[in-house]
Amino acid sequence: MAKEYVPPNVWKMDDNMGGNFSAINRPTAGARVKRALPEGKHPFQLYSLATPNGVKVTIMFEELLLAGVKEAEYDAFLIDINEGDQFTSGFVDINPNSKIPALIDKTGDKPLRIFESGSILLYLADKYQRFIPQSIEKRAETLNWLFWQMGSAPFLGGGFGHFYKYAPKKIEYGINRYAMEAKRQLDVLDRKLSETPFVAGDEYTIADMAIFPWYGNLVKGKIYDAVEFLSLHKYKHIIRWADMLLQREGVLRGRLVNRTWGDSDQQLKERHSKTDFEQIDIAFR
Numbered sequence: 570m571a572k573e574y575v576p577p578n579v580w581k582m583d584d585n586m587g588g589n590f591s592a593i594n595r596p597t598a599g600a601r602v603k604r605a606l607p608e609g610k611h612p613f614q615l616y617s618l619a620t621p622n623g624v625k626v627t628i629m630f631e632e633l634l635l636a637g638v639k640e641a642e643y644d645a646f647l648i649d650i651n652e653g654d655q656f657t658s659g660f661v662d663i664n665p666n667s668k669i670p671a672l673i674d675k676t677g678d679k680p681l682r683i684f685e686s687g688s689i690l691l692y693l694a695d696k697y698q699r700f701i702p703q704s705i706e707k708r709a710e711t712l713n714w715l716f717w718q719m720g721s722a723p724f725l726g727g728g729f730g731h732f733y734k735y736a737p738k739k740i741e742y743g744i745n746r747y748a749m750e751a752k753r754q755l756d757v758l759d760r761k762l763s764e765t766p767f768v769a770g771d772e773y774t775i776a777d778m779a780i781f782p783w784y785g786n787l788v789k790g791k792i793y794d795a796v797e798f799l800s801l802h803k804y805k806h807i808i809r810w811a812d813m814l815l816q817r818e819g820v821l822r823g824r825l826v827n828r829t830w831g832d833s834d835q836q837l838k839e840r841h842s843k844t845d846f847e848q849i850d851i852a853f854r
């Protein structure tokens with residue numbers, strides 16, 4: 570029988586933890602190397618990667634541009650989190666939490682930093698009064714679901730995704746605990762989407778943009794390979810909604826920005842102009 574782990578009196582970092590991300594994780598914050606961020610010519614400078622948290626913001630920018638908000642032109646620079654780009658001094662200056670996405674808005678008197686994907690979505694929605702309802706009741710419902718995503722997805726990604734896919738060992742207790750929670754969250758969302766076309770009601774909002782890259786991608790089998798394990802075919806309303814969002818050009822474009830995996834015509838490592846999409850197969854499934 571495997572020896573049971575007994576926690577020591579004082580926790581210390583194990584240099585051989587294993588798993589996909591252990592090489593970059595440390596128990597301390599702050600910059601590890603001094604390096605400035607690159608800068609482009611547009612009013613917004615985004616530093617990101619096409620993970621679910623990153624894609625929320627690139628979908629928002631692409632949607633704004635397609636909606637005719639010309640001021641929302643942006644440069645999207647790649648932050649390779651496996652290479653530790655999030656720990657450079659330039660990045661830590663704009664996000665002390667060292668996680669993508671992070672944004673600089675240069676439209677005002679002084680550059681303004683915005684970090685946390687939910688904060689970025691809300692900032693852009695408020696600034697341009699798009700993808701957020703203006704009535705206080707509908708705005709509240711949009712924010713309910715935006716913050717639901719922020720609180721819930723760490724259990725889906727850091728909990729279920731980690732223990733089912735990335736942990737160096739399959740630990741039954743961890744997988745059971747988080748499979749249960751992932752399915753509970755999916756049921757919450759599926760019930761909501763049985764009532765309204767979009768998450769927060771009749772309108773497409775930043776709540777859809779935040780939730781789709783996690784729960785939409787999950788039911789479509791794009792993250793964690795868990796369609797069979799979690800019986801994801803059962804969440805019919807989420808599938809209906811995800812398929813509807815996948816008809817939107819902004820969603821199709823946004824999911825490709827800062828993508829460094831997949832076929833070469835399915836990645837746009839950096840985005841500096843809308844013509845950058847010309848060589849890209851935006852409609853791939």
Ligand SMILES: N[C@@H](CCC(=O)N[C@@H](CS)C(=O)NCC(=O)O)C(=O)O
Pocket residue numbers: 593620621622623650655667668669670684685686687
């Ligand atoms: N709550 C944050 C989460 C951001 C986050 O977890 N980003 C991940 C990629 S999806 C990251 O940068 N990880 C790098 C690291 O942990 O060092 C948000 O929504 O912006």
